[in-house]
Amino acid sequence: MPKTILEVTDLKKHFKHRKGLFSSFSEQERTIPAVDGVSFYLKENETVGLVGESGCGKTTIGRTILRLENPTSGRILFDGNDITAMPADQLRPLRGQMQMIFQDLDAALNPKMRIRDILKEAITVHHQASDEEVDRRIVELLEQVNLKKSKLSNFPHELSGGEKRRVGVARVLSVGARFIVADEPTSALDVSIQAQVVNLLRDLQQRLGLSYLFISHDLRVVELISHKVAVMYLGKIVEMGLSERIAHAPRHPYTHILWSSLVEKQSKEASRCTTRPHSGVWGVFDFERPQGGCRFAPRCPVYESKGKPVVCVDSASEPRLRDIGNGHQVACHFPL
Amino acid sequence: MKNAPLLKIEDLRTYFYSKSKQAFIRSVDGVSLEIARGETLGVVGESGSGKSITALSVMGLVGGGPGVISGKIGFKTEKTRKNLLQDLDDHVKLAWDNGKIMGVDKDVVGWEKNAGRVMSGVRGKEIAMIFQNPKASLNPFTTVGSQITEAIQLHTDIKDPLQARERAIHWLSRVKIDTPRLRIDNYPYGLSGGMCQRAMIAMALACEPSLLIADEPTTGLDATIQSKITDLLAELKSELGVTTMLISHDISVISRLSDSVAVMYGGTVVEYGPARDILASTLESKHPYTSALLESIPTERHIKAKEHLRAIEGDVLDTVNIPAGCRFYARCNRVTDTIREKCERHEPDLREISPGHRARCWLYFD
Numbered sequence: 024m025p026k027t028i029l030e031v032t033d034l035k036k037h038f039k040h041r042k043g044l045f046s047s048f049s050e051q052e053r054t055i056p057a058v059d060g061v062s063f064y065l066k067e068n069e070t071v072g073l074v075g076e077s078g079c080g081k082t083t084i085g086r087t088i089l090r091l092e093n094p095t096s097g098r099i100l101f102d103g104n105d106i107t108a109m110p111a112d113q114l115r116p117l118r119g120q121m122q123m124i125f126q127d128l129d130a131a132l133n134p135k136m137r138i139r140d141i142l143k144e145a146i147t148v149h150h151q152a153s154d155e156e157v158d159r160r161i162v163e164l165l166e167q168v169n170l171k172k173s174k175l176s177n178f179p180h181e182l183s184g185g186e187k188r189r190v191g192v193a194r195v196l197s198v199g200a201r202f203i204v205a206d207e208p209t210s211a212l213d214v215s216i217q218a219q220v221v222n223l224l225r226d227l228q229q230r231l232g233l234s235y236l237f238i239s240h241d242l243r244v245v246e247l248i249s250h251k252v253a254v255m256y257l258g259k260i261v262e263m264g265l266s267e268r269i270a271h272a273p274r275h276p277y278t279h280i281l282w283s284s285l286v287e288k289q290s291k292e293a294s295r296c297t298t299r300p301h302s303g304v305w306g307v308f309d310f311e312r313p314q315g316g317c318r319f320a321p322r323c324p325v326y327e328s329k330g331k332p333v334v335c336v337d338s339a340s341e342p343r344l345r346d347i348g349n350g351h352q353v354a355c356h357f358p359l
Numbered sequence: 360m361k362n363a364p365l366l367k368i369e370d371l372r373t374y375f376y377s378k379s380k381q382a383f384i385r386s387v388d389g390v391s392l393e394i395a396r397g398e399t400l401g402v403v404g405e406s407g408s409g410k411s412i413t414a415l416s417v418m419g420l421v422g423g424g425p426g427v428i429s430g431k432i433g434f435k436t437e438k439t440r441k442n443l444l445q446d447l448d449d450h451v452k453l454a455w456d457n458g459k460i461m462g463v464d465k466d467v468v469g470w471e472k473n474a475g476r477v478m479s480g481v482r483g484k485e486i487a488m489i490f491q492n493p494k495a496s497l498n499p500f501t502t503v504g505s506q507i508t509e510a511i512q513l514h515t516d517i518k519d520p521l522q523a524r525e526r527a528i529h530w531l532s533r534v535k536i537d538t539p540r541l542r543i544d545n546y547p548y549g550l551s552g553g554m555c556q557r558a559m560i561a562m563a564l565a566c567e568p569s570l571l572i573a574d575e576p577t578t579g580l581d582a583t584i585q586s587k588i589t590d591l592l593a594e595l596k597s598e599l600g601v602t603t604m605l606i607s608h609d610i611s612v613i614s615r616l617s618d619s620v621a622v623m624y625g626g627t628v629v630e631y632g633p634a635r636d637i638l639a640s641t642l643e644s645k646h647p648y649t650s651a652l653l654e655s656i657p658t659e660r661h662i663k664a665k666e667h668l669r670a671i672e673g674d675v676l677d678t679v680n681i682p683a684g685c686r687f688y689a690r691c692n693r694v695t696d697t698i699r700e701k702c703e704r705h706e707p708d709l710r711e712i713s714p715g716h717r718a719r720c721w722l723y724f725d
Contacts, residue, residue: 077552214655217655218655219672243657
């Protein structure tokens, strides 16, 4: 039975809306609930995929778990340690074990450092090491991520997207990461290179027993790489379960729409039928929380077809994640 | 009976000079394409394969030197018929060496003047373009409405501001922006990415162009929005019959919208033909690059078996040092011993391998 490496309970991260000078006298303080009560756990050697539209709080979850942002409330257990409010000096030794692969390839690597120095910095930041040791470790890392040795003296801008991504992965491994938050690691890459990166991440997982929180909006890749998938909508997880169940037997209307949009895009037949349900509703997307009740109600086809039941918009009864068997959880009053 | 081509690109070459490398970047290196009226041509390929530069060359929007250096772009509608690269040869002198262009002497000022004359009345009016990043392509300082109205007043007979505004509202509703009467006075920051892209499409179509060039219209948008934009393009295609050149590296978008497909690699077209032949899932008679590209997309099979994706090893061709032989040789996995020598030494031509289907590969001819 694999050990639980990460456990997140009712995590919230609310950002304060910056006020202007004048409105600060009159208005109430506004907060933006980027992450609004999220709970999940991650086992060793496991990948949890996190999907949702942009702005739904995927990246914020990743950053908050690693304490790059301080959570507003909730609890984060990493490897048995409660890191929710752990002071920085105690957290430091743990940092090496939990790392992030950032979305923006170019922003993540210092443009003025050679690849060798980037890796060297990462190796020596947590441990003291002699030059020979560093060199040995660099060679080892390059082998792990399948990068040519000749690239070491290059600057980041001289590398292709795939190579930059590999350097990012090597850097994360160099500090001995066991849990990695991969934030859209393939979104800026071509399909051919994307496949290389996906293969690399899976190989590393098998060889080194890593755990990933894989954030992406590419549903196919998520389905391929993840054991479990959590679907987010406006700061909340609306459905969570084994990836094949989420993809093929979704119960939440939002998940259903997400995955069917993938199928629609591909099938040529679909282009022939011009009328499609709920196409009008789709244009509006407000990042702030709607009135109350279910967050998805204003865009929900089920809400529409059931004749707008009161329970969906009743502010006292926001649907909670409930188990519907086999570890499949859904937050909906009328699951499909 | 096939329609006469609306746009016919012949042997287009667009180079850039890299000072640090003291060499030419051969971004587009002899591309020939045709788009028949009412047809959608999909152009696929990895980044750096020259897709966007081809489109920009057609629009006459290539910045940087020397830019377009040779080729012909025939553009023929009922009203006009011209070569968009007319008199290019008078402004450019090429130095050939061993079948490769080693030196370019281009009168840039003279050419720009000439190009400006040729392109006026075509760019924006006859050929419109949708760019990759909608938020960056709209002017953040004015409302969406005034930007569309400006285009309408500039390129069509409608000069009256109120009429032009009505026209803009009509097009906004056409691209399914809800409450267009309110949205027309929004600034781009007030619109979501998908809505900005719709506004861009409205602006491009408002002048009723003969040809629409869509450069990665869905990249960078969310999955749900992507499928909505694809839906919209499909609908506009069937209703208005817009001739479109669709550039994307998303093969699912290309396969849904295109009639014919050109696969580009390293500045050349490596395969060209009807969409159903090129994107079919069978592996026979296909350029190795196309099949590798298709195989690197995760499919049901991969997901079920949790098997590895077949990645194309190596990187996109460096268009500075183009090898003597086939451009894909270094990454190709279908080289056989009988053709290895040819692949290494000689670049294959784009030749017909079945009716209407052309490929640039030694596998298919001797």
